[in-house]
Amino acid sequence: MSGKRTGRHALAARALIFAALGDETRLLVVTKLCDGAPLSISRLTAGTDLTRQAVTKHLRVLADAGVVRSERSGRESLFALEPRPIEEMRNYLDSVSQQWDGALARLKAHVEKN
Amino acid sequence: MTDRIENSVELKAPVSRVWQALTDHREFGTWFRVRLDGPFEPGRTVRGQITYPGYEHVKWEAMVQKIEPEHLFSFTWHPYAIDPNQDYSSEVPTLVEFTLEKIAAGTLLRVVESGFDKLPDKRRFEAFRMNEGGWGEQMKNIAQHVG
Numbered sequence: 001m002s003g004k005r006t007g008r009h010a011l012a013a014r015a016l017i018f019a020a021l022g023d024e025t026r027l028l029v030v031t032k033l034c035d036g037a038p039l040s041i042s043r044l045t046a047g048t049d050l051t052r053q054a055v056t057k058h059l060r061v062l063a064d065a066g067v068v069r070s071e072r073s074g075r076e077s078l079f080a081l082e083p084r085p086i087e088e089m090r091n092y093l094d095s096v097s098q099q100w101d102g103a104l105a106r107l108k109a110h111v112e113k114n
Numbered sequence: 115m116t117d118r119i120e121n122s123v124e125l126k127a128p129v130s131r132v133w134q135a136l137t138d139h140r141e142f143g144t145w146f147r148v149r150l151d152g153p154f155e156p157g158r159t160v161r162g163q164i165t166y167p168g169y170e171h172v173k174w175e176a177m178v179q180k181i182e183p184e185h186l187f188s189f190t191w192h193p194y195a196i197d198p199n200q201d202y203s204s205e206v207p208t209l210v211e212f213t214l215e216k217i218a219a220g221t222l223l224r225v226v227e228s229g230f231d232k233l234p235d236k237r238r239f240e241a242f243r244m245n246e247g248g249w250g251e252q253m254k255n256i257a258q259h260v261g
Contacts, residue, residue, distance in 0.1 A: 106125075
């Protein structure tokens, strides 16, 4: 059966992420980026009373924790949630593996009855 | 970096019984919770409708690869393809292989699913958000709660 793949490094990385997210403004920024589409600083400040400088500062903290990455688009910088491929992949494989565990448990019940 | 998952289970039933439960499409459907449109044959695409409560709207589709009696059954499919508004057909499918081995207690069944490294990042991101432990979703919840 599959085991949990949460190692010490993953926990340390997660602690860093949660520290970066432990701020109301940064949480708001992350929420805006949750749909996956990269956003400019203007888009991120729209509808809030945050200044460009404040958002820029918070984005830097998030980038340092590996939560957010930036990319250039013409004269603008766009910010997006970092896909964090390795940890995601582990989570993803854990989910798929759990699905299989469920299916195999049902198969076991099916072939072992009578 | 792993791109496969391996699960196994010991079944207190003879290999022939397990083989039938795996490869007879009606029997497969009862434990996998899917209603399939026809038998498993190599090269055939088998389609069906999920019967798992809450997921009845989800379509199931797999292309049968190998059927080596009482030893190997394999198919390719799109894992976690549960969004009805999404077209998964352009993605590289993963390979699912069931292998059976006779043991004293009955049958050792292994399932290996491989090829996850070919999945687009977007899919992994979605799946990550679907996962209850996914921090993106958690953060959304918290933001809603505090907002």
